[in-house]
Amino acid sequence: DGNPRGQVGRGEGRVGQVKEVTSLANPIIKDIRALTQKKARDESGTFIAEGLKLVIDAVELGWTIRTLVYAKAAKGKKPVDDIAARTVARGGLVLEVSEKVIATVTRRDNPQMVVGVFEQRYGNLRDIKPRANETYVALDRVRDPGNLGTIIRTADAAGVSGVILIGETTDPFSLETVRATMGSVFAVPVFRASVAEFLAWQKQAGVMVVGTHLAGAVDYRTIDYRPRPVVVLMGNEQAGLPDELAAKADKLARIPQAGRADSLNLAIATGVMLFEARRHLLTLDDRG
Numbered sequence: 001d002g003n004p005r006g007q008v009g010r011g012e013g014r015v016g017q018v019k020e021v022t023s024l025a026n027p028i029i030k031d032i033r034a035l036t037q038k039k040a041r042d043e044s045g046t047f048i049a050e051g052l053k054l055v056i057d058a059v060e061l062g063w064t065i066r067t068l069v070y071a072k073a074a075k076g077k078k079p080v081d082d083i084a085a086r087t088v089a090r091g092g093l094v095l096e097v098s099e100k101v102i103a104t105v106t107r108r109d110n111p112q113m114v115v116g117v118f119e120q121r122y123g124n125l126r127d128i129k130p131r132a133n134e135t136y137v138a139l140d141r142v143r144d145p146g147n148l149g150t151i152i153r154t155a156d157a158a159g160v161s162g163v164i165l166i167g168e169t170t171d172p173f174s175l176e177t178v179r180a181t182m183g184s185v186f187a188v189p190v191f192r193a194s195v196a197e198f199l200a201w202q203k204q205a206g207v208m209v210v211g212t213h214l215a216g217a218v219d220y221r222t223i224d225y226r227p228r229p230v231v232v233l234m235g236n237e238q239a240g241l242p243d244e245l246a247a248k249a250d251k252l253a254r255i256p257q258a259g260r261a262d263s264l265n266l267a268i269a270t271g272v273m274l275f276e277a278r279r280h281l282l283t284l285d286d287r288g
């Protein structure tokens, strides 16, 4: 304990160290705990991922780990020691902490034994050059962290190449969203764009934008999703798709509904659309 306050895993003289922490007041732990708040995530450009498997997968996929935290009880387990060694080798900080301390990092009743602090990563929309058989999801002002996490997970499962966040959206790197992605946040590139940036990209990207709308005239099952790369464009939970985006979509699709519900939940509707758009590309014996 007693480390100087500073950026998580970046303080001078801290790189590559393994530290033991038992005090809840430890400044590095305080910095990590602060990452449950958006402001601290934005300022540091980092976020928290919980769980040994997730942390190992993330490092394997090339994400930069700044700090690895593990509970003392996990020490001596080979995968934990391995990931600790890899973190140190990459210049990250490793903290061995009491269970009491790790429990406060993510405020869970049943805390994970391993937590990683990673650098956030956004792709650049201009770098997306869609190819045949690729599918993207574009989300207009998605608000709900659980919806976004579920969509990223579902997009991953459907073989989507990227998720584009349009306008003011919930943070893909919040604890709740990352939890809901079940690790897929590390597998699916996430992009941010304003409405104008998205429309400019759409114009020259050679894609078919399929907007989804409760007033859509086209049954989503009648669209031919093969000729061009597809962007499935989904509307905000409350307001739906704004006119400026809906008007520029190549198709406005609707999922027929029965029953009393006015609409489907955003994440469910996205799942239905994605598995239809990629139906011809997914088979039981073809993973990855």
Ligand code: SAM
Pocket: 212, 213, 214, 216, 233, 234, 235, 236, 237, 238, 239, 240, 241, 253, 254, 255, 256, 257, 263, 264, 265, 266, 269
């Ligand atoms: N009150 C909103 C409206 O009037 O559009 C409802 C939005 S709905 C909860 C969120 C998004 O899910 C919609 O903008 C649309 O993209 C998609 N969605 C939900 N149900 C749908 C359906 N039956 N057909 C097409 N899209 C649907």
